[in-house]
Amino acid sequence: MKQKILILGAGFAGMWAALSAARLAAMHERSDIEIVVLAPQPELRVRPRFYEEKVETLVSPLLPLFEATGVKFVQGEAQRIDAEGQCVWYRNAKNESTPEHYDRLVLATGSHLRRDLVKGAAKHAFDLDQLESALRLEQHISQLGEQPETGARNTVIVCGGGFTGIEVATELPHRLRQILGEGSTPRVIVIERGNVIGGRWSEELREVIREASDELGVEWRLGAEIAEVNGQGIVLADGEVIESNTVIWTVGVQANELTQQISAERDAQGRLHVNEFLQVPGYDAIFATGDVARAATDDKGNVALMTCQHAIMLGRFVGHNAAASLLGVEPLTYRQVNYVTCLDLGGWGAVYTEGWEQEVKLTRAEAKKLKLSITSELIYPPKADRKIAFETADPLAAFV
Ligand SMILES: Cc1cc2nc3c(=O)[nH]c(=O)nc-3n(C[C@H](O)[C@H](O)[C@H](O)COP(=O)(O)OP(=O)(O)OC[C@H]3O[C@@H](n4cnc5c(N)ncnc54)[C@H](O)[C@@H]3O)c2cc1C
Numbered sequence: 001m002k003q004k005i006l007i008l009g010a011g012f013a014g015m016w017a018a019l020s021a022a023r024l025a026a027m028h029e030r031s032d033i034e035i036v037v038l039a040p041q042p043e044l045r046v047r048p049r050f051y052e053e054k055v056e057t058l059v060s061p062l063l064p065l066f067e068a069t070g071v072k073f074v075q076g077e078a079q080r081i082d083a084e085g086q087c088v089w090y091r092n093a094k095n096e097s098t099p100e101h102y103d104r105l106v107l108a109t110g111s112h113l114r115r116d117l118v119k120g121a122a123k124h125a126f127d128l129d130q131l132e133s134a135l136r137l138e139q140h141i142s143q144l145g146e147q148p149e150t151g152a153r154n155t156v157i158v159c160g161g162g163f164t165g166i167e168v169a170t171e172l173p174h175r176l177r178q179i180l181g182e183g184s185t186p187r188v189i190v191i192e193r194g195n196v197i198g199g200r201w202s203e204e205l206r207e208v209i210r211e212a213s214d215e216l217g218v219e220w221r222l223g224a225e226i227a228e229v230n231g232q233g234i235v236l237a238d239g240e241v242i243e244s245n246t247v248i249w250t251v252g253v254q255a256n257e258l259t260q261q262i263s264a265e266r267d268a269q270g271r272l273h274v275n276e277f278l279q280v281p282g283y284d285a286i287f288a289t290g291d292v293a294r295a296a297t298d299d300k301g302n303v304a305l306m307t308c309q310h311a312i313m314l315g316r317f318v319g320h321n322a323a324a325s326l327l328g329v330e331p332l333t334y335r336q337v338n339y340v341t342c343l344d345l346g347g348w349g350a351v352y353t354e355g356w357e358q359e360v361k362l363t364r365a366e367a368k369k370l371k372l373s374i375t376s377e378l379i380y381p382p383k384a385d386r387k388i389a390f391e392t393a394d395p396l397a398a399f400v
Contacts, residue, residue: 013290
């Protein structure tokens with residue numbers, strides 16, 4: 001009888017988990033191990049690029065790749081995990097509730113932005129978190145030129161000065177000038193609760209962001225707490241109102257809610273604590289990966305971040321280990337000691353750092369070139385070719 005590895009999610013972690021599991025099963029010539037990916041769409045949505053233009057193009061089809069590697073795709077949305085019965089109930093394409101049995105379950109359902117943190121944000125703010133919401137924002141921005149010229153039309157407020165907030169804020173001055181006309185005076189304001197830019201990052205990196213923001217004319221309101229988002233713009237905790245037709249929410253990423261159905265330890269972002277093999281303690285048949293997993297990357301106390309960089313590698317390890325546990329071979333300890341950041345800074349360029357101390361290695365055009373190669377090549381799925389896919393899915397190979 002076939003044994004099944006069921007992977008929930010076709011994002012960076014889920015896709016690589018499927019390829020890596022298929023690779024190990026093929027290496028052991030075990031065609032009786034079935035690898036199934038269950039997700040709403042058979043495509044990889046390239047979330048790190050959602051601050052760019054032409055959002056609808058930022059998807060990569062997965063069916064040819066899955067076909068080439070013997071991975072089965074099931075379209076649907078998982079709703080209930082029955083850990084005891086080793087079964088997942090999902091809504092299929094016809095909206096029917098359907099069971100899917102598993103021998104090993106890999107939870108790879110990613111994360112989403114919390115829009116309920118401030119009054120009015122869910123109703124009035126835009127975001128870049130998912131394809132649909134990023135499309136809505138792009139469409140809104142592209143139509144700003146048709147609105148009557150007011151300060152509110154010309155002002156974009158970015159709520160939160162984290163990586164996503166910075167990438168969209170620095171991208172916007174150029175785009176707004178194109179839309180509003182060269183003589184226009186667009187304002188982009190980042191509202192940040194902390195008293196310094198990027199309080200948790202290295203001084204070197206913060207300095208680069210400061211310089212780029214100054215040059216691009218991106219304004220920072222530091223130590224500012226947003227109390228409300230409404231139809232006029234935002235209200236700060238001290239009562240100040242900033243009028244804007246475009247408020248972009250970027251704060252508060254949370255692991256997918258399916259994590260709550262597994263009674264195990266979770267961190268503040270809702271991620272499941274996993275052991276070195278990416279298994280959820282207490283559940284031999286359940287693994288977690290990507291944005292839903294809190295995994296140690298080394299022995300120094302560093303933990304994987306909710307990044308594509310970590311999701312890709314976590315996916316390769318988890319697929320390998322889920323298959324290894326069915327094959328009865330030794331699992332691999334997840335390790336990812338190298339950590340880099342490459343932050344897009346719009347028309348200024350980009351910044352590239354290495355290590356957890358974020359030592360700046362490249363800036364401006366040089367870093368931008370690297371950023372483009374990462375986001376438009378490196379993080380995309382491999383070619384739909386079995387040999388190439390399996391080579392790149394090897395967790396111990398030196399890719400990304
Ligand atoms: C605007 C933005 C910019 C970013 N920039 C960067 C960056 O510069 N660098 C970087 O490294 N990272 C960046 N990230 C983070 C990165 O995109 C995530 O860390 C990464 O996508 C996580 O991969 P994942 O596979 O865990 O989840 P995802 O890529 O979110 O994939 C989740 C998958 O699960 C599926 N799914 C969800 N719910 C269900 C369900 N109930 N049943 C079945 N399937 C389900 C989804 O459809 C999807 O296929 C950015 C994210 C955003 C939003």
